[in-house]
Amino acid sequence: MxxxxxxxxxxxxxxxxxxxxxxxxxxxxxxxxxxxxxxxxxxxxxxxxxxxxxxxxxxxxxxxxxxxxxxxxxxxxxxxxxxxxxRGEFGRLVIGFVGSATYDILPEIIREYRRQFPDVSVILHELSTPDQVDALLDGRIDMGLLHPPISSSLIATEPVQTGVCALSFPKNHPLAGKDKLTIEDLRDVPFIVVSREIWPGLYDEFLSLFQDAGFTPRIVQEATEYQMVVGLVSAGIGVGVVPATAEKLFNLEAVYRQIDGAPLHAVLSMARLKKNSNPALDQFITLTRRVRQLNSESPV
Amino acid sequence: MxxxxxxxxxxxxxxxxxxxxxxxxxxxxxxxxxxxxxxxxxxxxxxxxxxxxxxxxxxxxxxxxxxxxxxxxxxxxxxxxxxxxxRGEFGRLVIGFVGSATYDILPEIIREYRRQFPDVSVILHELSTPDQVDALLDGRIDMGLLHPPISSSLIATEPVQTGVCALSFPKNHPLAGKDKLTIEDLRDVPFIVVSREIWPGLYDEFLSLFQDAGFTPRIVQEATEYQMVVGLVSAGIGVGVVPATAEKLFNLEAVYRQIDGAPLHAVLSMARLKKNSNPALDQFITLTRRVRQLNSESPV
DNA sequence: GTGTGTAATACACAAATGATATCAATTGAT
DNA sequence: ATCAATTGATATCATTTGTGTATTACACAC
Structure with missing residues (x-):
């Protein structure tokens, strides 16, 4: 039969x-x-x-x-x-992301993706970068939106958003209004940074910036998310090191400044297990590249 | 594929x-x-x-x-x-029946059938004998429970219940208490019968019984159901000709008597289109035969 | 009675399924 | 490092099975 x-x-x-x-x-x-x-x-x-x-x-x-x-x-x-x-038009896509992605690129990409692929169920997990690496290796997530670099050779990464970092001052801090801000100005400033475990790329870059100038910054507090850093800054605990996009949080107690001639990079990358062959993942990555290009073409 | x-x-x-x-x-x-x-x-x-x-x-x-x-x-x-x-264990079975079958054999058969063939949907239609014949020929019903005889050679019938008829007297009628009831006694009695169209077998048998005796009965009223006949009897309109099972109606105003030596038959038959091959129908007929045998073995 | 329409049958051929034998590649053990 | 075992793929062949052509059997209509 x-x-x-x-x-x-x-x-x-x-x-x-x-x-x-x-x-x-x-x-x-x-x-x-x-x-x-x-x-x-x-x-x-x-x-x-x-x-x-x-x-x-x-x-x-x-x-x-x-x-x-x-x-x-x-x-x-x-x-x-x-x-x-x-064809990746049906299925399941599990995405890990660091908290900061929520405020920027993630909503836009997810919105566009769901519009184009309504039959794929998208599952989102907020995870720290190292947790995402573990989850990728275990296959618990298909993709991560995280802060590079990551070590595993089984994982491929690709930048989604390359921004800069800024220093976040309490609004009445003496350096907040200074014309040009140099490394030397920051010698004894108490810093609040996202912990190395959470964002090793930024942490190391920050440290080496100061080591090149011959001293070590005074880190008085570490946090697990940059939003928390801004909170601590506005409480007057110290000066925060955060992605420039933090300005979008609209915290009226904080003021943002760049260090003159010494950019700190804040890169958000998408990461995937190289051997993951979920077609929905390929579609998502393709779409993300397109969306990212559209954005980078428009002036920031 | x-x-x-x-x-x-x-x-x-x-x-x-x-x-x-x-x-x-x-x-x-x-x-x-x-x-x-x-x-x-x-x-x-x-x-x-x-x-x-x-x-x-x-x-x-x-x-x-x-x-x-x-x-x-x-x-x-x-x-x-x-x-x-x-195998007739699944499907649809449409059954036509004359009103009188409701009081007797029908409920028992249907109950047993539904127990044995729960996945067959049974649909019941109360129809007069001639309407059933039409419905059978049109295929609107699979089976009829009706009063023979019927004419079409496309239809096969088989008695389900062979009973006798009785005369139904108003309880204070002079003949109601008579010892032996003969045709002669009934010469001028006003009769109430089920119309010929509804129950031709009984009607014709009734008439010929009297014609054999040399006269024509005085029919003062016809009805479409025997229950209605009993009603008219108890209203004193006349003497009814009804199946003996009418006694089961428990109408206290009516008394039932047989005509001595001259039985009137009240037969209920099942009828089917010969070429109807609904397997559920075969099962139903087989079951009906079995149930009927069980009943005829027990004393009435 | 003849003719038309319809499904079944008989037979031949082509296609495809499955079996046997064998190969290539990877893993794990000695 | 080499060798044996495992596993899926390939090649080839036999058999089965699906399909086409030709024909038959039967019913119904004119």
Whole structure:
């Protein structure tokens, strides 16, 4: 019993005429008759009552017809599903992201992705960079939006957003209004930074910037998210090191300044397991590249 | 793309090993590999990722697996349905019946039938005998419970219940208490009968009984149901001709008497179109015969 | 009675399924 | 590092099976 038999049966049931049904099936009548006979024999069910002049469905045939149609429809759907899944138009995509991505690029990308691929269920997990690396290696997430660099050679990364960092001062801090801000000005300033574990790239860059100038910055507080850093700055605890986009938080107690001639980079990358072959992931990455380009073309 | 391919795919997906899958399918490995390749090619979808050492489902394969299982299950169900329908264990049975059958045999048979064939939907229509004949010929009902005789040679009938008729007197009627009741006693009695159109068998038998005695009964009122006849009797309109089972109506104003030596028959038959091949009908008739025998064995 | 329409049958051929033998590649053990 | 074992792919062949052509059997209509 094969799908072919069902197709033949449905067609004969619709035409109630072996000749016409055969024509519709682009075959000749004798093999069609034979296939129907074979179907009936295998099922142990008489589906048609043939007088020499008419063909009609038996009761069993009448009840079999809608079922057979459904099997064929189901098969078609199974095929569709598989094809869509292969094209990344159907499926599941689990994305890890660092908290800061929430304020910037993530909403825009997700919105656009859901518009283009409404049948992919997107699952989001806020995770720190190292947690994302673990999750990627374990296959718990398909993609990470994280702060490079990461070490594993099994993971491929690609920058999504390359911004700069700024220093966040309490608004009445003496250096907040200074014309040019140099490294030397910052020698004894108490700093608040995101901990190395959470954002090693920034932490190390920050340290080496000062080491090049011959001293070590005074880090008085570490935090797990840059939003928290801004909070501590506005509480007057110290000067924060945060991505320039932090300005979007609109904290009226904080003022943002760049260090003159010494940019600190704040890069957000997307990371994937190289061998992950979820087609939805490829689509997501392609889309992200496109969205990113659109944005980088427009003046910041 | 045939069901065979789906079976093969599901098995390989379950085993993730072509050799073991082939063994389970009672075939050898090479043709199995080939069939899967063929399936993938026809679908245009890679279902498995084969390294030389492992087999695993692709994302598309993962989404296809449950769909494929469902197609196979649906096919099985289609087969079941057809087989049950052929055995009369599934389907639809439309039964016409005369009102009087409600009080007697019908409830018992229907109850037993529904117990034995719960998946057949039984549809009941109260119809007069001639309406049932029309409905049978049109195929609107599968079976009729009606009063013979009927004329059409396309219809087969078989008695379900052979009872006798009685005369129904108002309880204070002079003849109600008479020892022996003869035709002669009834010469001028006003009769109430069920109209010829509704119950031709009884009507004609009633008339010929009197014609044999040399006179015509005085019919003062006709009715469409015997229950109505009893009602008219208890209102004192006349003497009713009704099946003996009318006694079960427990009308305290009516008294029932037989005509001595001249039985009037009240037969209820089941009738079917000879060419109707609804298997549920055959089952119903078989069951009815059995139930009827059980009943006729017990003393009435 | 003859002719048309319809499904079934007989037979031949082509296509495809499955089996056997073999290969290539990877893994794990000695 | 080399070798054996495992595993899926490939090649080739036999068998089965699906399909086409020709024909038959039967019913119904004129």
């Amino acid at each position: 094969e799908l072919r038999h069902l197709t033949y049966f449905v067609t004969v049931a619709e035409e109630l005429h072996f000749g016409r049904a055969a024509a519709r099936l682009q075959m000749t009548q004798p093999p069609l008759s034979k296939q129907i006979q074979q179907l009936e024999e295998e099922m142990g069910v008489k589906l048609f009552r043939r007088t020499k002049r008419h063909v009609e469905l038996t009761t069993a045939g009448e009840f079999f017809l809608p079922e057979a149609r459904q099997v064929l429809a189901q098969m078609q759907q199974a095929l569709d599903t598989a094809q869509k899944a292969q | 045939e069901l065979r391919h789906l079976t093969y795919f599901v098995t390989v997906a379950e085993e993730l090993h072509f050799g073991r899958a082939a063994a389970r399918l009672q075939m050898t490995q090479p043709p199995l590999s080939k069939q899967i390749q063929q399936l993938e090619e026809e679908m245009g979808v890679k279902l498995f990722r084969r390294t030389k050492r492992h087999v695993e489902l692709t994302t598309a394969g993962e989404f296809f697996l449950p769909e494929a299982r469902q197609v196979l299950a649906q096919m099985q169900q289609a087969l079941d349905t057809a087989q049950k329908a052929q």
